[in-house]
């Protein structure tokens with residue numbers, strides 16, 4: 024058995040284009056558009072020889088694989104590692120790395136805790152913090168938007184919403200980097216992120232304990248469902264861990280990428296300022312345009328097919344959401360960032376039963392941030408070259424020097 028990156032490597036299937044690219048090469052990760060385009064153009068499904076996996080990047084195909092949870096399972100891991108052959112680096116998530124029927128209960132509990140109603144109740148907190156942060160940054164004028172804005176905001180508001188009583192903002196960001204780099208191969212990026220594990224993982228696990236959470240946050244809502252017997256106390260702790268895994272790096276990236284899009288497209292910022300009803304569509308366009316989570320995998324749980332191509336049981340399928348969100352057959356002019364596009368159907372939150380359960384909270388955070396900006400900021404200028412931070416699953420900035428001018 025030929026193991027590559029923790030899964031049984033597939034032999035090149037007959038009739039499938041073979042490609043030698045390493046999509047997890049930092050050079051590709053920081054400038055992925057040429058890779059996305061080639062992936063779409065080479066075929067419905069492509070064989071990545073280096074990893075012995077299939078890859079999809081056309082919109083319809085990517086969506087089809089993601090939607091078909093019965094053939095393309097999550098319980099064997101959503102990275103390159105196949106949990107059927109390799110021990111995962113942490114106990115699997117009981118919502119991300121599961122299939123129905125196990126998934127269904129966890130999803131129901133999380134969907135309740137992250138409902139539109141709950142997101143609305145978080146809005147005031149999110150708005151107060153966004154207003155205060157934007158005021159402080161306007162006072163400074165120039166600043167480093169990744170560390171001083173994108174990383175600060177979610178690590179301030181989200182732990183409050185969850186009800187954490189002890190917050191370590193750096194640990195939260197670094198844990199996100201571990202979780203998302205772990206989706207890729209055992210490369211230098213993943214190893215560098217994992218080097219922090221001995222310090223951070225115990226802190227994260229301790230932070231999920233019931234007695235470390237306030238009685239009125241999202242975390243308490245999860246534990247309350249354990250009291251009704253719907254889930255166990257251990258499961259409640261695991262679901263709080265999912266908040267901390269999926270709720271920080273994603274929104275940090277959403278804010279950074281929004282600032283990047285708006286600073287690079289000043290006429291789109293002008294349009295947004297002139298019509299604040301475009302805030303929500305503008306954020307959706309940021310998601311489509313930058314795909315903060317660029318790649319997730321699935322595993323064929325049984326023999327199946329993709330667009331008529333036979334797929335063996337155990338095959339890892341790399342689903343490139345970033346490529347699907349730039350498919351010209353779906354979007355017409357995908358390379359243009361347009362705040363009034365209203366990109367209904369983008370797959371930045373995934374699609375199907377595993378579609379982002381926290382998306383209401385993410386939207387509420389971005390609504391608060393962009394609304395504060397629209398009310399207070401005149402100009403957003405990049406005052407240096409943006410630098411991307413390579414990550415095996417996340418497309419995020421490393422540096423974005425910005426100047427904000429007040430209205």
Ligand code: OVV
Pocket residue numbers: 116117118119120202203264265266268269
């Ligand atoms: C990276 C990620 C996304 C979504 C959920 C989780 C992790 C989890 O740990 O549940």
